[in-house]
Amino acid sequence: MYILAFESSCDETSASVVEMSEQARTVKSNIVASQVATHALYGGVVPEIASRAHIEAISSITYEALEQAGLTLSDISAIAVTNEPGLIGAVLVGVNFAKSLAYANGLPIVPVNHIKAHVAAAYLDQPELKPPFLALVVSGGHTSLFKVSSYTEYEEIGATRDDAAGESFDKVGRVMGLPYPGGAAMDRLASEGNAKAIRFPSPAIPDKTLDFSFSGLKTAVINHIHNAEQKGVELNRADVAASFTATVCGGITEKLGLALEETGMTRVVMAGGVAANSHLRRAVATLCEKHKASLFIPPMSLCGDNGAMVGAQGYYEFLAGNLGDESLNGYPS
Ligand code: KG4
Numbered sequence: 263m264y265i266l267a268f269e270s271s272c273d274e275t276s277a278s279v280v281e282m283s284e285q286a287r288t289v290k291s292n293i294v295a296s297q298v299a300t301h302a303l304y305g306g307v308v309p310e311i312a313s314r315a316h317i318e319a320i321s322s323i324t325y326e327a328l329e330q331a332g333l334t335l336s337d338i339s340a341i342a343v344t345n346e347p348g349l350i351g352a353v354l355v356g357v358n359f360a361k362s363l364a365y366a367n368g369l370p371i372v373p374v375n376h377i378k379a380h381v382a383a384a385y386l387d388q389p390e391l392k393p394p395f396l397a398l399v400v401s402g403g404h405t406s407l408f409k410v411s412s413y414t415e416y417e418e419i420g421a422t423r424d425d426a427a428g429e430s431f432d433k434v435g436r437v438m439g440l441p442y443p444g445g446a447a448m449d450r451l452a453s454e455g456n457a458k459a460i461r462f463p464s465p466a467i468p469d470k471t472l473d474f475s476f477s478g479l480k481t482a483v484i485n486h487i488h489n490a491e492q493k494g495v496e497l498n499r500a501d502v503a504a505s506f507t508a509t510v511c512g513g514i515t516e517k518l519g520l521a522l523e524e525t526g527m528t529r530v531v532m533a534g535g536v537a538a539n540s541h542l543r544r545a546v547a548t549l550c551e552k553h554k555a556s557l558f559i560p561p562m563s564l565c566g567d568n569g570a571m572v573g574a575q576g577y578y579e580f581l582a583g584n585l586g587d588e589s590l591n592g593y594p595s
């Protein structure tokens with residue numbers, strides 16, 4: 263079946279057509295209208311501007327997604343949309359657009375959780391992947407570990423108690439003068455530095471839980487940068503980026519290793535924007551090898567927010583009968 267899917271929970275408006283069946287999981291089109299350049303002027307996402315930009319983009323990218331897929335609305339069997347969590351004004355643009363389109367065309371509407379959608383991105387190019395597995399979601403808004411027992415059943419077994427991993431990359435990047443969002447630039451800079459140059463506090467909470475805390479690490483790095491400035495010491499930015507990144511990777515792999523031991527799972531999915539980080543990809547791959555677990559990471563093009571991942575999860579929600587109706591709403595968390 264063909265699913266038309268929408269994503270508008272943060273700063274990317276996306277419309278996609280995916281073809282899903284028991285045999286095939288194919289992206290027919292995946293149009294992403296990014297607002298990153300607009301928000302970069304403010305050093306972060308401005309919710310009101312995000313909502314307006316979604317309204318401006320959503321209609322034209324829908325036509326584009328259908329055209330690129332070589333299909334019309336009459337070929338579509340269901341409409342999927344992210345309805346939680348996210349910036350509420352932004353989420354509501356997608357929800358209301360998708361609902362209107364579904365109603366006008368007599369199509370079922372399928373609400374999709376954004377975090378599950380990030381994980382579902384891994385199904386799209388890896389046909390052998392099926393639950394149960396352990397999912398690590400690392401994005402700008404979330405850092406969580408889930409026991410995924412079926413395509414639709416997720417149990418959160420660990421999470422950040424404050425900042426998300428991506429948020430800490432962006433905040434440290436900003437203080438280092440890198441362009442917003444800092445994640446990708448930090449990734450490149452870290453490759454040029456010494457990861458052992460500076461010791462920072464781990465984001466793995468030192469207890470038996472599978473929880474994280476990134477705020478102490480973020481503050482320690484920012485203090486290190488400010489101290490150097492105040493003392494007039496020249497800062498080796500590459501060493502800071504490398505040491506910070508290694509600390510993030512160390513903390514995440516520590517809790518992921520614990521989660522593998524506790525759950526006995528043999529498959530891991532790592533998803534979300536920060537899953538694009540080359541250092542984290544290597545660290546998690548090494549950990550999984552050590553634990554003899556198979557690792558699945560979506561392709562780079564599907565790590566950030568996009569409609570195709572919403573379509574993939576939408577298919578499984580549709581099969582499970584988790585449909586919305588005209589009263590479907592959006593939720594911030
Ligand atoms: O999943 P995503 O597109 O949006 C949310 O749902 O939050 O994630 C965006 C986050 C941003 O914080 C961005 O800086 C981070 O992903 N990111 C990276 C990299 N590419 C994107 N962080 C570290 N290294 C990267 N290569």
Ligand code: ZN
Nearest residue numbers: 380401566567
């Ligand atoms: Zn996301």
